[in-house]
Amino acid sequence: MGRSRKAGAGAVLALAVVSGCASTTTSQPAAGGTSGAKVTVTTRSLPEVGTVLVTGKGYALYMFVPDRRRAVTCTGVCAGTWPPLMLPSGATLAAGPGVKAALLGSDPAPGGGRVVTYNGWPLYTYTGDVEPGQATGQAIDLNGGPWYVLCPSGAPLEPGP
Amino acid sequence: MTAPRPSSPRTGPGRRAVLLGGGLAAGAAGASAVWALTGPSAAAPVPAAPGIPPDDDLMREHGVLKRVLLCYREMTRRIQAGDRVAAPDLHDAALIIHDYIEGFHEGLEEGYVFPRLRREPAVAGTVTTLLVQHARGRVLTQFILANATARDLASPGTSGRLAAAMQAFVRMYEPHEAREDTVIFPAFRRVVPAQELADFGQHFADLERQQFGRDEFGAMVARVAGIEQHLGIYELGQFTPQVGPFSPSA
Numbered sequence A: 001m002g003r004s005r006k007a008g009a010g011a012v013l014a015l016a017v018v019s020g021c022a023s024t025t026t027s028q029p030a031a032g033g034t035s036g037a038k039v040t041v042t043t044r045s046l047p048e049v050g051t052v053l054v055t056g057k058g059y060a061l062y063m064f065v066p067d068r069r070r071a072v073t074c075t076g077v078c079a080g081t082w083p084p085l086m087l088p089s090g091a092t093l094a095a096g097p098g099v100k101a102a103l104l105g106s107d108p109a110p111g112g113g114r115v116v117t118y119n120g121w122p123l124y125t126y127t128g129d130v131e132p133g134q135a136t137g138q139a140i141d142l143n144g145g146p147w148y149v150l151c152p153s154g155a156p157l158e159p160g161p
Numbered sequence B: 001m002t003a004p005r006p007s008s009p010r011t012g013p014g015r016r017a018v019l020l021g022g023g024l025a026a027g028a029a030g031a032s033a034v035w036a037l038t039g040p041s042a043a044a045p046v047p048a049a050p051g052i053p054p055d056d057d058l059m060r061e062h063g064v065l066k067r068v069l070l071c072y073r074e075m076t077r078r079i080q081a082g083d084r085v086a087a088p089d090l091h092d093a094a095l096i097i098h099d100y101i102e103g104f105h106e107g108l109e110e111g112y113v114f115p116r117l118r119r120e121p122a123v124a125g126t127v128t129t130l131l132v133q134h135a136r137g138r139v140l141t142q143f144i145l146a147n148a149t150a151r152d153l154a155s156p157g158t159s160g161r162l163a164a165a166m167q168a169f170v171r172m173y174e175p176h177e178a179r180e181d182t183v184i185f186p187a188f189r190r191v192v193p194a195q196e197l198a199d200f201g202q203h204f205a206d207l208e209r210q211q212f213g214r215d216e217f218g219a220m221v222a223r224v225a226g227i228e229q230h231l232g233i234y235e236l237g238q239f240t241p242q243v244g245p246f247s248p249s250a
Helices: A006-012 A077-081 B012-021 B023-029 B039-043 B054-081 B087-117 B124-147 B150-154 B156-191 B194-212 B216-231
Strands: A038-046 A050-055 A062-064 A092-095 A104-108 A114-118 A140-142 A145-149
Touching: A038 A114, A077 B087, A092 A104, A140 B087, A140 B124, B054 B087, B054 B156, B054 B194, B054 B216, B087 B124, B087 B150, B087 B156, B087 B194, B087 B216, B124 B156, B150 B156, B194 B216
Parallel strands: A038 A092
Antiparallel strands: A038 A050, A062 A145, A104 A114, A140 A145
């Protein structure tokens, strides 16, 4: 795990300047969920972050900067805190309202199975979100890098300058 | 020896089912996301060796946390008294929390311990509170790390906020870790079969080596001891009270 750097920590603390995703396509809580062998990614408007990607049950989905849109790098203990959104064998992906189906995909997990991706970013949930509709992990620097919720456009919701 | 498989695959709702429903006990039929993501080295057969029981391991990590809380308490006192706090000491104390406690210890709790207890009515509510507190603690730590500079410590406004952040952290984590030691870890020991518990202990040790490349506990104890020395709170004897006024003959 990389050591944190002051600059990085300072950057991610700038929560006050987060103004939400640039383009929101829906402000309604999405009602997506799993049915049969489907994993649904949908959108929901959450306090302080606006409309972002969530699981079918409404839990915020995060991207991890060190993944660099290439691979799942949050493994081991990291995955205890940030459980990846897994795509079980044989399951299909479903795009809820506001989600661009073309941006959905999956990456292999280092130890087997596949992790759902959006615009190339592997998706994770956060154990600190104990109820749907929370985004308490937004801009947290932990386990080697910062974590951000994702806009429906596929862009991470990074704090402004 | 069978290595522990901490949870079933975590699809979106399924992951919640794991965390909220205690699905970690899925067993070998369900490959754990955590386990699966530990990579080939961790998935290799674990050598049979008597390791530290996982709850003992977590409690000794709490010892490191307790010592950082003591440092935070002393730094808060100094700030409030207008005395000097060295920025590198504050930054290093917060970094120990960030890297070792929040980035490792709490990950073990969140990935392996708490999920086993979410269906235990006596502790399920406590587990939720502990998860919320982990998240709040990480916010406080980021604030402390970002402001642990000589310039910020010289600013009355920022140093006051640093003192408040440390105070809040200490106030939360003292009862937090005490509850884990006396309620959560004993409950974990009750619900996990003995052999699986032993496997967890070995797996925790493997994860520590995987993440840090060594037994990090000893290194962390040395780091926090160094901060205590700088703060003048290392010598244990200084905390021994005079009991004259309370002695039976007084």
